[in-house]
Amino acid sequence: MRGMSPVVQVIARLLAGLLFLFGTYIVMHGHLTPGGGFAGGVLVAAAFILMSLAFGSVEHTERNSYTLSSVVESLGGVLFVCLALAGYVAVAYFFQNAATYGTGTPLKLISGGMILPANIAIGIKVGAGLFAVFLALGASRFVMKD
């Protein structure tokens, strides 16, 4: 995949950082404001896809990010299940929230018990998964031979 014109590259370099920051903000504040792991994860994936589209990539970096993103996606899923399992191990039930983690101060960042770490886990999972899907669908190493 070749990169795009310098105009696109400069703008993409400016925007991708902001997009990533906004994605992480949405993930971290999912229990206080609209958003959450799913929305923030897709935004993080969009930041990576923007960079990948604007700058292009060579085959070996693409293969590395492909492997890395599928591993990170699995780790996000494992983290989510572990958070749910902690309730079973520590108290009584799978997905036990308040009794395991405490509810924290309402309307502050540290509140909602499991919801903040679970949002982070889901954000990692969704972001890495969609970036892997994009690499699989659009990347140069799969270009068809005519």
Place this chain on the structure above:
Amino acid sequence: MIELYVLLAAMIVAALVAIEIKDLLAAAVALGIVGFSVAIMFILLQAPDLAIVQVVVETLTVVFFAAVILRTTNSDTTIAGRFRHELIFPTVMYVTFGLVFLVLVGRALAGLPEFGNPTMLVAREYIALGLERTGAANVVAAVILDFRGYDTLGEATVLFTAVIGVLTLMRRAGRRELTSENRN
């Protein structure tokens, strides 16, 4: 609520364009119009969570469609003006199904509460106890990750399965034409 009806009309027109226009890339863009109309409607329907997700997801949907169409072909040779005999059976089936579906939907909608006045039998408890039981100010987040955590776990599994499916389908190993190429 007039803007809701305007958006619904725009959505239906864009949907008709998406399924009838000859160029596949234009069809993908028309699908994007439908998706962004849905996103604006989510804002009007007081669902900011859904609006954020829908805007980003719709962007990525169009990117995925464009990635596939640009790498294959964008001309749809099957949309031709002339009449085709193979189309008779699907069309008859579709019309029959559509009529039955409309009758059933008419009955089902008669049982629903009027638009803008939900019953909220289950949700009343979620709203009343959401902050106290979970500590999360966003009731939607409290529902998806605490009250209905199993649902989210299942959805995460479906997402994982779909991603694994794409990666398996698109990987290089096991491709026939590439192995024959290696042999040459």
Place this chain on the structure above:
Amino acid sequence: MIPYFACILLVLIGLYAVVTKRNIVRIIIGFSLVEYAINLFFALVGFKREGIPPIITELGQSRSNFVDPLPQALVLTAIVIGLATTALMLALAMRIYEKYRTFDITEIRRLRG
């Protein structure tokens, strides 16, 4: 009732594409249309006139005019799953094009024989 029927109309448009079109990408677009219509239907069912989003912004706030959070929670995950399944269908279409050099399903049936 009119918004509900507009949603049903969109479902029928999507189904029309799925049943009668012969291009695989067009069929996938039909599936996406059905998905959007169903997501929108859920949000419409949960809407309340003069409602506000179900997010508590201060302690002791009146919660009586919140819109229904349950359909929103159900749809939130379904939207992202829809993107992943669309990508899966597109990957299948791409492999089919790679093998048969066409998106036309009748051609594919003919070449297979």
